[in-house]
Amino acid sequence: CECPENEFPELFKKPYHHGLPSDDLKCQEGKPQAAVDRTLDSKAFRGWTETDNPWTYDDETDNCESESVLDTEMTYVNLQLNPERYTGYTGPSARRIWDAVYSENCPKYPAEELCQEEKILYKLISGLHSSISIHIASDYLLDEATNLWGHNLDLMYNRVLRYPNRVQNLYFTFLFVLRAVTKAADYLEQAEYDTGNPTEDLKTHSLMRQLLYNPKLQAACPLPFDEAKLWKGQRGPELKQKIQAQFKNISALMDCVGCEKCRLWGKLQVLGLGTALKILFSVNGEDHSHQTLELQRNEVIALINLLNRLSESIKFVHEMGAAAEKLNEGTVTSTRLNSLVQQAWASIVKT
Numbered sequence: 319c320e321c322p323e324n325e326f327p328e329l330f331k332k333p334y335h336h337g338l339p340s341d342d343l344k345c346q347e348g349k350p351q352a353a354v355d356r357t358l359d360s361k362a363f364r365g366w367t368e369t370d371n372p373w374t375y376d377d378e379t380d381n382c383e384s385e386s387v388l389d390t391e392m393t394y395v396n397l398q399l400n401p402e403r404y405t406g407y408t409g410p411s412a413r414r415i416w417d418a419v420y421s422e423n424c425p426k427y428p429a430e431e432l433c434q435e436e437k438i439l440y441k442l443i444s445g446l447h448s449s450i451s452i453h454i455a456s457d458y459l460l461d462e463a464t465n466l467w468g469h470n471l472d473l474m475y476n477r478v479l480r481y482p483n484r485v486q487n488l489y490f491t492f493l494f495v496l497r498a499v500t501k502a503a504d505y506l507e508q509a510e511y512d513t514g515n516p517t518e519d520l521k522t523h524s525l526m527r528q529l530l531y532n533p534k535l536q537a538a539c540p541l542p543f544d545e546a547k548l549w550k551g552q553r554g555p556e557l558k559q560k561i562q563a564q565f566k567n568i569s570a571l572m573d574c575v576g577c578e579k580c581r582l583w584g585k586l587q588v589l590g591l592g593t594a595l596k597i598l599f600s601v602n603g604e605d606h607s608h609q610t611l612e613l614q615r616n617e618v619i620a621l622i623n624l625l626n627r628l629s630e631s632i633k634f635v636h637e638m639g640a641a642a643e644k645l646n647e648g649t650v651t652s653t654r655l656n657s658l659v660q661q662a663w664a665s666i667v668k669t
């Protein structure tokens with residue numbers, strides 16, 4: 319169900335300190351909507367190699383024991399057959415993961431106490447959490463008996479929209495990842511897109527170029543996030559190491575998510591964040607101009623899928639946010655959501 323005890327990160331073994339006993343974890347993997355469909359096109363590309371990303375935890379490269387094991391093959395999954403949506407994963411198991419992510423690795427920062435760098439990890443994770451909640455709300459199992467799927471606007475409002483910070487963090491994470499993608503434009507343009515189907519490969523390459531050099535996007539958002547401002551002070555290198563270690567912990571926690579499909583998307587999106595961090599903070603920075611960017615195929619896949627998930631979330635907030643607010647507050651009109659979105663932009667521009 320969850321990962322074996324010996325694979326739990328140390329911090330995860332500590333007694334649960336918010337009133338939920340750790341032995342109350344029910345297996346959530348049996349639910350059909352939580353299972354991963356492993357059907358693959360027979361022509362699909364297989365056979366990538368993996369090297370270490372300093373921002374993420376990889377079984378194959380970070381675990382000495384498993385490195386010697388020969389059967390550590392990657393699993394190939396068709397993401398289009400496994401959309402990120404409601405899975406029924408809830409209760410103590412899910413709560414325990416989020417709690418471990420926040421309480422140990424990126425605690426909520428009280429007002430101005432933490433420096434910019436320390437706030438970033440919290441904002442990124444919170445933004446990802448908002449996005450996951452929005453995808454659950456956007457594709458929700460409304461009636462199990464009739465297998466009726468649809469929007470759950472109440473859930474979107476109660477988990478995300480009513481907390482302005484969560485909306486702001488969603489925007490922040492989107493812009494952070496967008497900046498990473500545009501910064502790596504030269505690399506991503508040249509990367510090999512091998513799906514095993516030449517027509518699909520050409521299409522992918524063309525779509526990537528359209529994304530990377532989109533004039534509207536460049537005009538609207540010339541510098542989505544300015545990473546050059548970070549790691550400047552005396553504590554810069556030490557802070558970077560600390561945050562890198564915390565992010566690695568978060569990445570390891572994803573192996574412990576007790577629902578297969580949630581684990582698939584959780585791991586993929588955290589790898590996407592790790593890839594964005596790797597691009598923004600280890601390449602062509604002032605101290606690292608000698609480095610050239612090298613990404614693994616799965617990092618490119620994770621990065622682009624994460625950007626897609628985040629942008630779909632923002633689109634859903636734009637399209638349905640006002641309706642969700644109306645439903646929940648009766649009298650509130652779209653003005654509040656608009657002002658929330660404006661505040662989000664303003665605070666991001668300041669960052």
Ligand SMILES: Cc1cc2nc3c(=O)[nH]c(=O)nc-3n(C[C@H](O)[C@H](O)[C@H](O)COP(=O)(O)OP(=O)(O)OC[C@H]3O[C@@H](n4cnc5c(N)ncnc54)[C@H](O)[C@@H]3O)c2cc1C
Nearest residue numbers: 403404405406407408412415416444447448454484580584
């Ligand atoms: C990695 C991962 C992936 C998941 N993927 C899926 C999925 O694909 N489908 C699915 O149905 N379920 C998924 N889940 C479960 C889902 O995220 C919720 O945990 C579950 O629906 C129960 O929700 P909840 O209302 O208890 O609040 P949760 O979303 O579990 O939140 C727990 C607590 O975190 C805080 N919090 C919530 N949102 C934010 C935010 N944006 N920023 C800061 N703090 C916040 C709040 O204090 C909240 O009480 C996933 C869980 C994890 C850990």
